[in-house]
Amino acid sequence: MLHSNLLRLVARGGPKRWMSTTTKLTSVEVNDKTGIATLTLNRPPVNSQNVQLLVDLQSSIGEIESNKSRGLILTSACSNVFSAGLDILEMYNTDEERLRTIWTELQNAWIALYGSSLPTAAAINGHAPAGGCLLATACEYRVMLPKRLIGLNETQLGIIAPKWLMSGFLNVLPQRVAERALTQGRLFTTEEALAEGLVDEIANTKEEALEKCAAFIGSFTKVNPLARSLTKLQFRAENIKEFEKIRKKDVEDFVALASRPEVQKGMGIYLENLKKKSKK
């Protein structure tokens, strides 16, 4: 694996070309000076992760990896939400084939971000429950705006977060804290998240969050990028390997679970609550 990785990384040559591109639901902007790419999720009002957003996210990550950017910052175009997680509307009252596609693309988006050889950071400029937290914890660093919420609250929906989905979460939290939070479906306030290590810094504005993320990526300036990438991947290799082993079965488990009447009912209740909250 070492060798193929080396080759892949080494092969990534060619002239630098900074550009700003937009897919349907994400956009990428590369800072000409720092070489850092900002990937913005842009599906108002709450960046619910439907199949399109997940596919666009992968395409943007791929683009950033191939354009020789020095790092990737993930953020949101929505004013108060980083990402509300999977689009329950797409999962509610649908067929198995659609459920299969949603979960497969969630897996694909996660592995693209979690396994990226680039330095990654999340500027969490709004709430990040469930799949929002998944993306944030797939990054290497997290800066969050005050008084937002973050966490894997799957149990509240009657969904079981599989091991791979917890990987990033478990990487940053002590096991004791993680087991309790996951069984409770706990959402941490920014301040609680900082205290436990779930986020690394607090910023008062989105701009400040982006700056702090850029500073983190800047901490690798004196580091050999090849050695950095391989060191990062070595850290994450076990989780990635475990994931690859079960990814197909995991899709079927999800489809079976999400199709259950009581889980569908849970989604219905969640959607109702979400509507109420968003009206506040």
Next chain:
Amino acid sequence: MLHSNLLRLVARGGPKRWMSTTTKLTSVEVNDKTGIATLTLNRPPVNSQNVQLLVDLQSSIGEIESNKSRGLILTSACSNVFSAGLDILEMYNTDEERLRTIWTELQNAWIALYGSSLPTAAAINGHAPAGGCLLATACEYRVMLPKRLIGLNETQLGIIAPKWLMSGFLNVLPQRVAERALTQGRLFTTEEALAEGLVDEIANTKEEALEKCAAFIGSFTKVNPLARSLTKLQFRAENIKEFEKIRKKDVEDFVALASRPEVQKGMGIYLENLKKKSKK
């Protein structure tokens, strides 16, 4: 495993029946209002874990799991001791068959508690060395009275705590702290235990400890119980699997070790010290 678990959990229907029952050395009381069961260890003076207590404990856990309780609180009827751990008297100057039975029932009691699908909490109203700590750390939450002691002090007895016995301990402590504590056979004061995360809260009375445990179990009120159980088991599955692999060999290892003259001698010294302490 997912499916058989699902079925087992789903099958657990039937009308609610709260009751208070007593085996020889444990008792179960279910709060009619909260639906939370309190399991009390009742073998004065120090809840030494002999075969009878371990068998009764399993039977009480099984009863609580089948009576649709909302959670389980483990506590002690003894005034100053949660549990002193394995009954060294039963292990001292005995035959191999007895040692085999003791260790097998300790394993059975542990896996029943550690692998329980219910929310579990320990109201540690007294000292909890060795097997006492084992039971406390098999639960999901710990509330302890001040100025008591808790820890896995096996090395002081010349016994090696096997991996499964450390599982709960390792789940709640950082590896650095755990390795040091286990090699030293360290007993933590309540205050030290809180600082390291070995216990979660301090309570001044047993009643207050029970209330705090009930509050913890109450934190799952809005959570889907099926998703909660599967999430918990997923967290503990690896340890359980490892345990199942070695459980038979582990019994034989224990019997061989506990039969050694120097270990028997260590037990003798420990029993002497215990006598002195209990006279204070």
Next chain:
Amino acid sequence: MLHSNLLRLVARGGPKRWMSTTTKLTSVEVNDKTGIATLTLNRPPVNSQNVQLLVDLQSSIGEIESNKSRGLILTSACSNVFSAGLDILEMYNTDEERLRTIWTELQNAWIALYGSSLPTAAAINGHAPAGGCLLATACEYRVMLPKRLIGLNETQLGIIAPKWLMSGFLNVLPQRVAERALTQGRLFTTEEALAEGLVDEIANTKEEALEKCAAFIGSFTKVNPLARSLTKLQFRAENIKEFEKIRKKDVEDFVALASRPEVQKGMGIYLENLKKKSKK
């Protein structure tokens, strides 16, 4: 494994013989009163780990293990450096066979220290980057002088620290801290290291550091040494097993990597910087 370990440990009898011995680049002194051996690295000016030092270190560890010492304290004879890590001079502009030998002896020295059944502590009386940090984190306890630096800064050299080399580091740091530090090639100040748990205590002089290490080793006085050893090894067994599986391939990976022109160039730059620093 339990049994062969038991036998090996039990076999270690014979009359006590305290002595002070010196190999070419290390020395061993046993305190007659405490029975604790101090192993001093003595290759001025910075204890660069060349093949000779690594071989001598193994020989000294072996001697301490066989002379029934109660514990081992690792320290440095150099005034401001614990160990600067692998001797880059030996790795720079050399042949593959030499690279192979260097890495093999580094592996051998590490496993001798990491897997030692004795209580081990490091009196870190100076900077401990790279291989210096490796030796310090192979011990069970670390006391460090103020305002020194410690860490695995391999990525700054373009070298990838393999899993086994990180074992001790990962044993003492939370995963979040470890992944970031390793990708950044971060060197912690003594004070930062204490805050994160990378070192356990600060001492103002080398003598004080040695005393604190001796106090740590003294914490095992009441513990059964056989049980202590097996408990320690049980904790480290998984890392040791993983290491044994890959140790040969790991040597070849290192040789391939260290031979790469850009890595050789990185070493050249590092050597230049080191020269400048040492002139300050």
